[in-house]
Amino acid sequence: MASETLSETVPGIAPATPVDESPFQQQLRFFWRALRRDRSGMIGLGLFLLIVLTAIFAPQIAPHDPLEQNLRVAKTPPAWTAEGSWEYPLGTDNLGRDLFSRIVYGSRVSMLVGFFGVLIAAGIGLSVGLVSGYLGGRPDNLIMTVVNILLALPYLLFVVFIAALLGRSLLNVILIFGITDSPIFVRIARGEVLRLREAEYVQAAHSLGSRTGRILLRHILPNLIGPLITVATFEMSAMIFYEAGLGFLGLSVPPSVPSWGNMLSVGRKYLTTQPWIATFPGVAIMVTALAMNLLGDWLRDTLDPRTRKR
Amino acid sequence: MQRYIVSRIGQSILVLLGVLVLVFFMLRITGNPAALLLPKEASPEQVAAFKAKLGLDRPLPIQFLRFAQSALTGDFGNSLRYRTDALDLILERLPATVELASAALLLAILIAVPLGLVGGSNPGSLWDSVARTLGLLGQSIPNFWLALLLIILFAVKLNWLPSFGRDSWQSVVLPAVALGLAPMGQLVRLTRAAVLEIRGTDYVRTAYSKGLPTRLVYVRHILRNAAIPLISVLGIQFGYLLGGSIYIETIFSWPGIGNLVAEAVSVRDFTLVQAIAVFSSLVVILLNLLTDILYALVDPRIRYG
Numbered sequence: 142m143a144s145e146t147l148s149e150t151v152p153g154i155a156p157a158t159p160v161d162e163s164p165f166q167q168q169l170r171f172f173w174r175a176l177r178r179d180r181s182g183m184i185g186l187g188l189f190l191l192i193v194l195t196a197i198f199a200p201q202i203a204p205h206d207p208l209e210q211n212l213r214v215a216k217t218p219p220a221w222t223a224e225g226s227w228e229y230p231l232g233t234d235n236l237g238r239d240l241f242s243r244i245v246y247g248s249r250v251s252m253l254v255g256f257f258g259v260l261i262a263a264g265i266g267l268s269v270g271l272v273s274g275y276l277g278g279r280p281d282n283l284i285m286t287v288v289n290i291l292l293a294l295p296y297l298l299f300v301v302f303i304a305a306l307l308g309r310s311l312l313n314v315i316l317i318f319g320i321t322d323s324p325i326f327v328r329i330a331r332g333e334v335l336r337l338r339e340a341e342y343v344q345a346a347h348s349l350g351s352r353t354g355r356i357l358l359r360h361i362l363p364n365l366i367g368p369l370i371t372v373a374t375f376e377m378s379a380m381i382f383y384e385a386g387l388g389f390l391g392l393s394v395p396p397s398v399p400s401w402g403n404m405l406s407v408g409r410k411y412l413t414t415q416p417w418i419a420t421f422p423g424v425a426i427m428v429t430a431l432a433m434n435l436l437g438d439w440l441r442d443t444l445d446p447r448t449r450k451r
Numbered sequence: 452m453q454r455y456i457v458s459r460i461g462q463s464i465l466v467l468l469g470v471l472v473l474v475f476f477m478l479r480i481t482g483n484p485a486a487l488l489l490p491k492e493a494s495p496e497q498v499a500a501f502k503a504k505l506g507l508d509r510p511l512p513i514q515f516l517r518f519a520q521s522a523l524t525g526d527f528g529n530s531l532r533y534r535t536d537a538l539d540l541i542l543e544r545l546p547a548t549v550e551l552a553s554a555a556l557l558l559a560i561l562i563a564v565p566l567g568l569v570g571g572s573n574p575g576s577l578w579d580s581v582a583r584t585l586g587l588l589g590q591s592i593p594n595f596w597l598a599l600l601l602i603i604l605f606a607v608k609l610n611w612l613p614s615f616g617r618d619s620w621q622s623v624v625l626p627a628v629a630l631g632l633a634p635m636g637q638l639v640r641l642t643r644a645a646v647l648e649i650r651g652t653d654y655v656r657t658a659y660s661k662g663l664p665t666r667l668v669y670v671r672h673i674l675r676n677a678a679i680p681l682i683s684v685l686g687i688q689f690g691y692l693l694g695g696s697i698y699i700e701t702i703f704s705w706p707g708i709g710n711l712v713a714e715a716v717s718v719r720d721f722t723l724v725q726a727i728a729v730f731s732s733l734v735v736i737l738l739n740l741l742t743d744i745l746y747a748l749v750d751p752r753i754r755y756g
Binding site for chain 2: 286287289290291293294295296297298299301302303305306307378382385386389390391392405408409412413416419420422423426427430431434435
């Protein structure tokens, strides 16, 4: 639908879409075209896919066991320096563990926390926001008061507080971020519902006798997905940040698990003598965040019809 | 205006109550607050005495009332580690944190606002690219990693600036840059977007067409309107800076509240953590209240709305 108007109004774009395409295929075609016109979005998507693949195929990519210690080669500098060797491309840490392999495996922790954290947060946020926005009145007031209280807190401080109380485990970290991040999704979902509730097609469905549940699922939910995916991308990037930060403070996954935050926390102790130990995990975090922010910017510009012109 | 302020104050009190409930229940999600609040080597008699003293053997609502009452009078009990009053410890560290956060925010504003202004006024120009890059990097570089890089470069390799402590004015430079980058990025994005939007409005075109010099169009119309979203973000940024200071103060051994949090968490001094959580929330709530009132003063739409 949208791609048709585009090809009609913008000269130089390929002629109209074949008629036998399903709406889904048309959507995909529209996305692909928008993506090809946006170079930074393309870079973001490429980097993001690369990181996801790295996390999935970590055992095939990593040249060493990320836990394997070898004190004889401890503190080897990166390969391109005089004392380095290509056996350990990015050098080794204080226990002689291969930094490159640890970074490859570390992507798993970041991706798991980011993905499942956002999934839980969006799940809670979406259900609460849908109900709150659609019901309105007193339940809505109560829910939004709680949400506003949670959003007004110094977030990181409370995350650190809860993480310290619960102890170090991957599941705890995912749950902490999933629950503490849900108010953001509640607010987005509720705002969209309030906007859509008054839309003509929703009113029409209502007057045709559709029940509330059906209206929410069939008419409102599909229109929510756009803004939700955009926010989810930015929030996933933020969670990967925060997880690394918790790891840096020694509050995320157990110290034996290779994660970027844990690596930074080790590297910090050798900052003056072996600076590469702290440098490379940070590069990994930065590239991941960069990829997701570029992707998020592109999604926002593409999915939001108000900014689509740009 | 008065009604608006009164209702905002009411909301703030509600948020503060919410914080107290949250902190109260957080210590209880683990099931055994006495074990968290007492040193590990405490004897069963000590535990029982402690429970009786805090009223942990009483029903939950009564426990909460006692907790809220003492928290509101500033009595959080003694820190387990320092064995002195928790609030005194916080107040002692407060000036260092305020100094660092102000320096970081000032640095962010001084660089971000002019850059966003120039970038937004000339979209597609070199300065616009600089502004957009800074906006993106500010979002993507973790401040704790930036802090480590700054130390490697400016303290270890070049030996220009100190990497720890709070002894001279030079000490604040590296931590302020590390802490300030993220708010800088957000402010650049926001300023640029605001200027870009306002430049295209009817009232700016009118101002130009009635012959107002560019300088005055900027001062009277563009800057004033761009300031509105900036003010509302500044309050939020301060809350963020409090959180970010946990890393930055730890890395630079800056004797502030962030450092105190990291220390308290690592030795499981939960009386102190609890006190810091309530205190920092109060600070953030007050700052948000202040920015909202300021916001209403700047924006007549809110004042009369």
